[in-house]
Amino acid sequence: MSQVLDTPPPTQAPDDDLAALAARHGLTVSGARPTLPAYIRQLWDRRHFITAFATAKLTAQYSEAKLGQVWQVMTPLLNAAVYYFIFGVLLGSKKGVPDYIPFLVTGVFVWTFTQSSIQVGTRAISGNLGLVRALHFPRAALPISFCIQQLQQLLFSMAALVVILLCFGLPISLSWLLVIPALVLQFVFNAGMSLIMARLGAKTPDIAQLMPFILRTWMYMSGVMWSISKLTKSDHLPHIVTVLLESNPAAVYIDLMRYSLIASFHAKQLPPHVWPLAVGWALAAGIGGFIYFWKAEEKYGRG
Known part of the structure; x- marks a missing residue:
């Protein structure tokens, strides 16, 4: 009995020894963040899941509505009709803007793409915690998949936009091909x-409640319903305000789409260096956003 009492308790192995033991047997930390190249490879390996998930979400979005997928086109068209009545008719924004209805509808469709991508991205992790905690996959697949869903929805809307352009007598031209690089840059x-x-949004879910107000303010500054080039020609704006309005990424992509599709929207209405601006915003947000998200990969779904 005394020998049992006198036996010292077993000492706990130092953390360094445990780490060496785990490494020797090929064990790794559960949920550890992979290297950036490995993370990109994991995403590429799951590209079919990402696109299938986006298509499934798009199909289910209006599954309970009687008009079904028609709402993919009707929703931005109804928004455009409301904006036309308030801004075009009541506030007179259409004065001095040729082809105002195509101008407005193009702006609404392109802006909706950006707005919806950011909104669904904000809830991509916090709104899918069950999926995040149940399955092991690169978490960036969720926000990217939601953006593909919004791109698919925009492509449906673009069919209606083409009909509107033709109904207002705007001719089909080679400049319409510029829609492709403009959409690629905007998607990135x-x-x-x-x-x-x-x-x-994963760290602070309350951000999702603020986003509608932030996005609404951003929309009013992006020339969706009014012409930025017409406003900036006046002398009453400080130069810094003019630069900020013209460099606004949402406005850049909207103006590129208008320039591509609307014959009366001339190159002189575009901000200076518009294509470098579009590429710069795409690379800054795309690369920077991807790295920023990847750095917290092991934290998503915990806590």
Whole structure:
């Protein structure tokens, strides 16, 4: 009995010894963040899941509505009709803007793409905790998939936009091909912003409640319903305000789409260096947002 009492308790192995033991047997930390190249490879390996998930979400979005997928086109068109009545008719924004209805509808459709991508990105992690905690996959797949869903919805809306352009006598031209690089750049920008907001929304879910107000303010500053070039030609604006309005990424992508599709929207209405601006915003948001999201990969779904 005394020998049992006199036996010293077993000492706990130092953390360094435990780490060496785990490494020797090929054990790794559960949920540890992979290296950036490995993370990119994991996303690429799951590209089919990402696109299938986006398509499934898009199909289910209006599954309970009687008009079904028609609402993908009707929703931005109804928004455009409301904006036309308030801004075009009551406030007179259409004065001095040729082809105002195509001008407005293009702005609404392109803005909706950015707005919806950021909104769904904000809830990409916090709104899918069950999926995040149940399955092991690169978490960036969720915000990227939601952005692809919004891109698919925009492509449906673009069919209605083409009909509107033709009904107002706007001719089909080679400049319409510029829609492709403009949409690619906007998608990269939107995906980067969605990744940023996904990380912020995962840590602070209350951000999702603030986003409608922030996005509404951003929309009013982006020339969706009015012409930025017409406003900036006046002398009453400080130069810094003019630069900020013209460099606004949402306005840049909207103006590029208008320039591509509307014959009366001339190159002189574009901000200076518009294509470098579009590329710069896409790279800054896309690369920066991806790295920012990846750095917190092991934290998503915990706590």
